[in-house]
Amino acid sequence: MEIKIFPDPKLRVVADKVQEFGEREMNKTIKEMFRIMYECGGIGLAGTQIGLDKRIVVCNLEAGSGNKTKEQVFINPRILKRKGTILSDEGCLSLPGIRANLNRYKRVKVEYFDEKEKKHLVEAEELLAILFQHEIDHLDGMLIIDRMSMSQKAAINHVLKEFEEDFNNGKVRKSEKVDNAL
Template sequence: MATLDIKKYPDEVLKNKAELVNDLSGDLQKLIDDMIETMYNFNGVGLAAPQVGVLKRLIVIDTSARQENQSLIVLINPEIINSEGEILSEEGCLSLPGFITRLKRNERVFVKGLDRKGNPVEIEATGLLARALQHEIDHLDGILIIDRISPLKRELFRRKYLKTKK
C-alpha cells in the first residue's frame, strides 16, 4: 500500500466528472487499498478517486471515529437514489486544506453502489455518514464545497487561498 498525493484546489482534475468503473481487477483493488491508507494518513473521513487524480467513480469512507456503529465503506459507482430533510453543519475537505464552511446537506440519504467485490450495496445514512456520502459523491461529479457556497464567499475564499499559495 502507498499514500497517494491529494490533489488540491485549483487542480483541474477536481472539476471533472468521473467515469463509471467497469473493471474490478487488481489495479482497482490496489487503488482502493491506497486510497484507504491515504484517507487514514490525512485523518479524513472520506476520499474520492478524483482527489487522488483518478477519474473513476470510487469512494472510501470511515466515520467510525466520530459516529457509533460505523465501519469502513468502499463504494464503486455510488449514486444517491433518494434523500430527505435538510441540515446545516460545518464541512471541510482534504482538497481544500484549512477551509471549513457551513453547508446545507440532506439529513438522510439512500445510496446504492457496489462493494469492492462487485456485490450490490444499499446504504441508508444520517448524520456524519450522510454528509460524507454526499460530499464524496459530489467529488465524483466535479463539485467542491466551494461550489456550494455563495458567489461572494467563493470569491473571498479564492482570493485568500490563491494569495497564500504565492
C-alpha cells in the same frame, strides 16, 4: 499517489463508472486510497481527489480511533432519495484550511457496489449522509466552494487566490490534518 489540492484541474474531472470489478489494480488503488486518507486524517476520500478518474469512494467514520473494521468502499455510488436538511460544517482534504457551512440533505438513500460487485442499498443519515453528498460531488468534479453562498465565497476569495498563485508557481500545498475532513 497524493492528494490533489485546489485548483488542480484533476479535481474538476467527472469520474467514470467502474466497469471491471475485482481487478488487482482496483484493489491496489483502494488500499492506496485508505493509506492516503489516514495519512491526511480524513474520514472519506473520493477517487478524483488523488487524480483517479473512477467512481470509487473510501470511508471510515471512525478513522480517528484507528478502528479499521469500520472501513467501507463505495463503488459507483448513486443517491436515489433525499430527505430533510441539515447544516453541515465541512472540511475538505483538497482545500486545506477552509471550512464551509453548507445545507445538505439530512437523509439520503444510496445505491453502491462493493469490491465484489455486490449491490447494496443504504439509508444514511447525518454524518454518513453528508459524506455521501460530499464525495459524490467530488466524483462529479464539484467542490464545497461551489456550494457556498455568494457572501461565504466572497469572504474566502483572497485565500482561494493564494491557492491559485501557489498552484501556478508550482508550490505544493499539503493537506492538513483536520477533524472529519472529506
